[in-house]
Structures are given as C-alpha cells and as structure tokens.
Amino acid sequence: MCGETDPGKGAEDMLKGVGCCMIFCGCLGLGIWYRNQLTGRVRALHSLRDILELLAGEVRYGRDTLPECCRHIAKYLPSPFEEAFLGIGSKMEDNTGITFEEAFREGVDSILAELPLKPGDRDDFLNFTRQTGFADSQMQLRAIEQGMEQLGATERKLEKENDEKCRMAVGLGVMGGLLLVLVLC
Numbered sequence: 001m002c003g004e005t006d007p008g009k010g011a012e013d014m015l016k017g018v019g020c021c022m023i024f025c026g027c028l029g030l031g032i033w034y035r036n037q038l039t040g041r042v043r044a045l046h047s048l049r050d051i052l053e054l055l056a057g058e059v060r061y062g063r064d065t066l067p068e069c070c071r072h073i074a075k076y077l078p079s080p081f082e083e084a085f086l087g088i089g090s091k092m093e094d095n096t097g098i099t100f101e102e103a104f105r106e107g108v109d110s111i112l113a114e115l116p117l118k119p120g121d122r123d124d125f126l127n128f129t130r131q132t133g134f135a136d137s138q139m140q141l142r143a144i145e146q147g148m149e150q151l152g153a154t155e156r157k158l159e160k161e162n163d164e165k166c167r168m169a170v171g172l173g174v175m176g177g178l179l180l181v182l183v184l185c
Contacts, residue, residue, distance in 0.1 A: 016185055019184075020181045020184070020185050023177060023180050023181055023184065024174075024177035024178065024180075024181055025177070026177070027173045027174070027176045027177030027180065028170070028173045028174055028177055029173070030173050030176075031169045031170040031171070031172055031173020031174065031176075032169075032170060032173065034169040034173070035165075035166040035169045035170055037116065038162045038165055038166055038169065039162060039166065040115075040116040041116045041117060041118075041121070041158060042155055042158050042159055042162060044115040044116055044117055044121075045117070045121060045151050045154055045155040045158070046155055047078070047115075048117075048121070048125045048151055049148055049151040049152055049155065051073075051077060051081060051125075052125070052128070052144050052145075052147050052148045052151065053148060054073040054076055054077070055069055055070070055073060055144055056141055056144045056145055056148065058072050058073055059137055059140055059141050059144065060137075060141055063137060066100055066140065067088060067089050067091075067092030067093065067100060067103075068089065070085040070086075070088045070089045070092075070104075071085065071086060071088075071089030071090075073085060074086045074089070080111045080114075081108070081111060084107040084108050084111055085107070087107050088100075088103050088104055088107040088108075091103040091106075091107070100129060101129040101130055104126070104129045105126060105129065108126075112125070120154075121151070121154060124147055124150040124151050124154065125147060125151060126147075127143065127146065127147050127150075128140070128143040128144045128146070128147045
C-alpha cells in the first residue's frame with residue numbers, strides 16, 4: 001500500500017493554506033488601515049482649507065457678511081458641513097444675540113470632533129472667528145487667509161512625512177504577514 005494517501009492529510013493541508021492566506025490578508029489589511037489613518041488627517045486638513053477658500057472667495061467677491069457667506073457656500077460643501085453652515089447662517093439671521101464665533105463653533109464643533117484632527121488643526125480652522133468684529137472686509141479676509149496658510153503648511157508638512165510612513169506601514173503589514181505564515185506553517 002505504497003501509493004495510498006491519507007484522506008485527512010489533504011483536508012489538513014487545505015485548511016493550513018486557507019489559514020495562512022487569512023493571516024497574510026489580515027496583516028496586509030492592518031497595514032492598509034494604518035496607512036488610511038495617516039492620510040485621513042491630511043484629507044481632513046485639505047477639506048478645511050477648501051472651506052476657508054470658499055469663504056474667502058465669498059467675502060472677497062460677494063462683499064457679504066460672514067453669516068450670509070456661510071449660507072451661500074453651504075451648497076458647495078459636503079453633507080455634514082452643508083447643514084452646519086446653513087444652521088450658522090440662520091442662527092445669525094434670527095438675531096438671538098449670539099456672536100458669530102459662538103454660532104460658528106456650535107455649528108462645526110461636532111463635525112470637527114469626528115475628523116482625525118489635532119487640537120491645533122481645529123484652532124487654525126476656527127481662528128478667523130475670533131477676529132470677526134472688523135467692519136472692514138479686508139481684515140476679515142486676511143484672518144481667513146491666515147487660517148488657510150496655517151492649514152496648508154500643516155498639510156504640506158504631513159504629506160512629506162506621510163509618504164514614507166505609508167509605504168512602511170503597508171510593507172510592514174506584508175512582511176509581518178509573511179513572517180507569521182512562515183513561523184506557523
């Protein structure tokens with residue numbers, strides 16, 4: 001009975017192969033997840049900078065007040081920001097005695113809390129609201145542009161740092177998966 005094979009051996013090998021594939025895919029997935037975490041902050045900063053650019057353009061060319069500008073740009077913003085900016089505009093229109101800074105912070109704080117941002121990033125985005133007492137639209141515009149510059153500088157710095165980190169995260173996921181497969185099989 002030299003040519004006989006154990007039927008259980010084939011099933012065992014197949015389960016080992018499936019297990020190895022699952023371990024490898026899990027490690028690769030972990031590396032990709034970590035890469036997405038690193039790039040999430042950069043994407044969030046880019047979105048906030050885009051919002052400030054829209055607001056600056058509306059102040060520059062529309063010559064409206066900031067609450068009116070918020071209502072005007074709301075239609076160009078993605079879903080959670082659209083509702084927030086419409087709410088900011090309507091709160092200020094109701095004349096409840098709330099300042100623009102309070103209305104703006106109240107409107108966007110919950111959205112900003114969900115984004116992968118650092119506290120300094122949130123402050124850079126919200127800084128212009130502290131300087132809205134200016135009657136001169138040029139001063140308001142300059143305050144918005146300062147926020148854009150700060151967010152842009154942080155974004156560029158992170159993009160430079162994250163390129164290598166992202167490659168390393170995926171590479172370590174692959175190599176870690178291969179190492180586990182070799183050790184366990």
